[in-house]
Amino acid sequence: xxxxxxxxxxxxxxxxxxxxxxxxxxxxxxxxxxxxxxxxxxxxxxxxxxxxxxxxxxxxxxxxxxxxxxxxxxxxxxxxxxxxxxxxxxxxxxxxxxxxxxxxxxxxxxxxxxxxxxxxxxxxxxxxxxxxxxxxxxxxxxxxxxxxxxxxxxxxxxxxxxxxxxxxxxxxxxxxxxxxxxxxxxxxxxxxxxxxxxxxxxxxxxxxxxxxxxxxxxxxxxxxxxxxxxxxxxxxxxxxxxxxxxxxxxxxxxxxxxxxxxxxxxxxxxxxxxxxxxxxxxxxxxxxxxxxxxxxxxxxxxxxxxxxxxxxxxxxxxxxxxxxxxxxxxxxxxxxxxxxxxxxxxxxxxxxxxxxxxxxxxxxxxxxxxxxxxxxxxxxxxxxxxxxxxxxxxxxxxxxxxxxxxxxxxxxxxxxxxxxxxxxxxxxxxxxxxxxxxxxxxxxxxxxxxxxxxxxxxxxxxxxxxxxxxxxxxxxxxxxxxxxxxxxxxxxxxxxxxxxxxxxxxxxxxxxxxxxxxxxxxxxxxxxxxxxxxxxxxxxxxxxxxxxxxxxxxxxxxxxxxxxxxxxxxxxxxxxxxxxxxxxxxxxxxxxxxxxxxxxxxxxxxxxxxxxxxxxxxxxxxxxxxxxxxxxxxxxxxxxxxxxxxxxxxxxxxxxxxxxxxxxxxxxxxxxxxxxxxxxxxxxxxxxxxxxxxxxxxxxxxxxxxxxxxxxxxxxxxxxxxxxxxxxxxxxxxxxxxxxxxxxxxxxxxxxxxxxxxxxxxxxxxxxxxxxxxxxxxxxxxxxxxxxxxxxxxxxxxxxxxxxxx
Ligand SMILES: Nc1ncnc2c1ncn2[C@@H]1O[C@H](COP(=O)(O)OP(=O)(O)OP(=O)(O)O)[C@@H](O)[C@H]1O
Numbered sequence: 001x002x003x004x005x006x007x008x009x010x011x012x013x014x015x016x017x018x019x020x021x022x023x024x025x026x027x028x029x030x031x032x033x034x035x036x037x038x039x040x041x042x043x044x045x046x047x048x049x050x051x052x053x054x055x056x057x058x059x060x061x062x063x064x065x066x067x068x069x070x071x072x073x074x075x076x077x078x079x080x081x082x083x084x085x086x087x088x089x090x091x092x093x094x095x096x097x098x099x100x101x102x103x104x105x106x107x108x109x110x111x112x113x114x115x116x117x118x119x120x121x122x123x124x125x126x127x128x129x130x131x132x133x134x135x136x137x138x139x140x141x142x143x144x145x146x147x148x149x150x151x152x153x154x155x156x157x158x159x160x161x162x163x164x165x166x167x168x169x170x171x172x173x174x175x176x177x178x179x180x181x182x183x184x185x186x187x188x189x190x191x192x193x194x195x196x197x198x199x200x201x202x203x204x205x206x207x208x209x210x211x212x213x214x215x216x217x218x219x220x221x222x223x224x225x226x227x228x229x230x231x232x233x234x235x236x237x238x239x240x241x242x243x244x245x246x247x248x249x250x251x252x253x254x255x256x257x258x259x260x261x262x263x264x265x266x267x268x269x270x271x272x273x274x275x276x277x278x279x280x281x282x283x284x285x286x287x288x289x290x291x292x293x294x295x296x297x298x299x300x301x302x303x304x305x306x307x308x309x310x311x312x313x314x315x316x317x318x319x320x321x322x323x324x325x326x327x328x329x330x331x332x333x334x335x336x337x338x339x340x341x342x343x344x345x346x347x348x349x350x351x352x353x354x355x356x357x358x359x360x361x362x363x364x365x366x367x368x369x370x371x372x373x374x375x376x377x378x379x380x381x382x383x384x385x386x387x388x389x390x391x392x393x394x395x396x397x398x399x400x401x402x403x404x405x406x407x408x409x410x411x412x413x414x415x416x417x418x419x420x421x422x423x424x425x426x427x428x429x430x431x432x433x434x435x436x437x438x439x440x441x442x443x444x445x446x447x448x449x450x451x452x453x454x455x456x457x458x459x460x461x462x463x464x465x466x467x468x469x470x471x472x473x474x475x476x477x478x479x480x481x482x483x484x485x486x487x488x489x490x491x492x493x494x495x496x497x498x499x500x501x502x503x504x505x506x507x508x509x510x511x512x513x514x515x516x517x518x519x520x521x522x523x524x525x526x527x528x529x530x531x532x533x534x535x536x537x538x539x540x541x542x543x544x545x546x547x548x549x550x551x552x553x554x555x556x557x558x559x560x561x562x563x564x565x566x567x568x569x570x571x572x573x574x575x576x577x578x579x580x581x582x583x584x585x586x587x588x589x590x591x592x593x594x595x596x597x598x599x600x601x602x603x604x605x606x607x608x609x610x611x612x613x614x615x616x617x618x619x620x621x622x623x624x625x626x627x628x629x630x631x632x633x634x635x636x637x638x639x640x641x642x643x644x645x646x647x648x649x650x651x652x653x654x655x656x657x658x659x660x661x662x663x664x665x666x667x668x669x670x671x672x673x674x675x676x677x678x679x680x681x682x683x684x685x686x687x688x689x690x691x692x693x694x695x696x697x698x699x700x701x702x703x704x705x706x707x708x709x710x711x712x713x714x715x716x717x718x719x720x721x722x723x724x725x726x727x728x729x730x731x732x733x734x735x736x737x738x739x740x741x742x743x744x745x746x747x748x749x750x751x752x753x754x755x756x757x758x759x760x761x762x763x764x765x766x767x768x769x770x771x772x773x774x775x776x777x778x779x780x781x782x783x784x785x786x787x788x789x790x791x792x793x794x795x796x797x798x799x800x801x802x803x804x805x806x
Contacts, residue, residue, distance in 0.1 A: 217632025296576025296605025348494025634661025666805030
């Protein structure tokens, strides 16, 4: 037999052996699913017998089994994707280790499959030829459904393989195959091809702020999502109770990444934007750059605080109010003293209000007492003059006015609408929406707040020419840049002590009772070996009287004061100082993963340096990792991007492309007045060029994706270009992910990728904002295959390296 024949036979045998193993794994998966379904059915059938304790136990089992069933269902596709063979050394695991989406054991409890997040799987990702981590070989298994369709081997130590294994070695690198696969408009998990530098990010410890800085396409987003899954696996008892928050730049982007965590079996994660961080508000629109810069500045915290102080008024000349048939007064100094005393309590505005009201009512009651005593004295004098009796003095030893009289007077005064109106005007109950809405639309309040803020120099003053930019009509819709102001206001205002907190206290009491019960049940049933306290709390919460129990994610999202277990911020360079302040409130432990690229900052209020933006929060625990390899953009396009980067961020190195695309990006000149004629044809040609997955490669999820084309245009011509392509998706909705053609601004395209990208009028993009160069850098790094620049006016110098295509 010739050598090639022998090799191909050996490869066939390898495939057959792997197929047999994969089949056994799926049989095991099916058995686990059947067991979970059976346990679930049994638990549900058990009914509510056994009283409250029985009910709790049943619910625990039902919830747990439902969760297991959900995880088992999520791992059908690509259950096992890798295998590692260790060098035969004492102390290393004998035989091959298979790596997959979950861990599985056989009937004898022996490991059949290792979860990709487990420490034992680490060499699969971390081994390199220089540092093979004890491996002789890493094998990628390519599967379709339950069938092995290919193998990729990387050999670290040829001597460590026997003759049969050597001749059975299979070819092409798994990563390149994955990158060549057609895209579907949704991000996919990369468990089978995580690279070493990404693995370091994914498996970093839970604590402190981890910043992942990397150029476009280096896998920051996808690595951050895998990190979420890794952390949930490794620190499940902490994170399942507190939850994980992922903050992305907009709703389209969230939809783009939405499948990754569920495909990894993790669903209890809150995905939101900065505009969605304040419960009840879902802001999507952005302010104009000048307003965004002012609103994003930390000085706004001082301005909002000053606006609250402005709403704590001292009436000029004192308080006068018609009540109880007389005019009661409290002099100005007393009003000031009461206001200052209330402020000195150091509690939030609404929570302090009852104290203020009570003190003011006391002062009014004092005036009432004074008037009463005066009237008695006058009556006395009159009686002395006329010799008649003063009824109040029937018992001359009794005090004229008792403490009880004061209590009654206070209550009666509070029942008087005129008094309520007067006191509400001095220290109103304020909702954050009302305070911020009034601040941004009332020049009187704004200028008074700015003056008041300037009295506290450490907060930094907002100058008149700045606050004037913020003014807008009352009732305007909330913007993303307003949300940190609302959060700031909520933080300062708090909730009024009273009915609501009584309710909260009662709920808290009920919860504690349930928790005590649950702890007992768990002790008896022995269901939880690990974090019993955590399990008891979770169980008690699930048992709340209010109908079906919400998930951690649902509860966290609805609660502004929720403290998450970990927070991931993507496209983090876009967040302003005020937005960071809002995010940091959600994570008092400062356990964060921050991913972004300061060379792509589009927001004028965004970051140019991580240390500057985050150093103050990190308490010395800011750790930066860099990703240097671009997995999205072919080298030919990245060369053009490098020219742009040289102009906009000369201190940064462009990431290195992992592959070449074979097609040079080009520039096409459009004659004036011919856009309507040319654009549809050019887009049609691109659609045809990317119509099928390249080289007959498969789409990542097996379906034919077709190709997707984006036309990236200057902000001020978005509507005009969208009108030229009526079939295209062009708004901020997630429809742009599913449409074959999308017309987008640079902001909307951020974080996304397309098979082919057409960039229209790059000089207008450059001139469009102070960050125009960075916007253009975003535009030229979106393509996975082809890029064309369309221009009517001369090309900007930084694009002069493009080939002419017309
Ligand atoms: N190890 C990998 N294996 C396969 N594909 C990968 C890998 N790493 C990244 N990719 C792919 O590369 C593309 C870019 O990744 P991602 O969007 O996470 O990059 P990014 O750094 O966030 O980019 P940007 O800064 O432009 O938002 C995605 O399609 C992603 O799936």
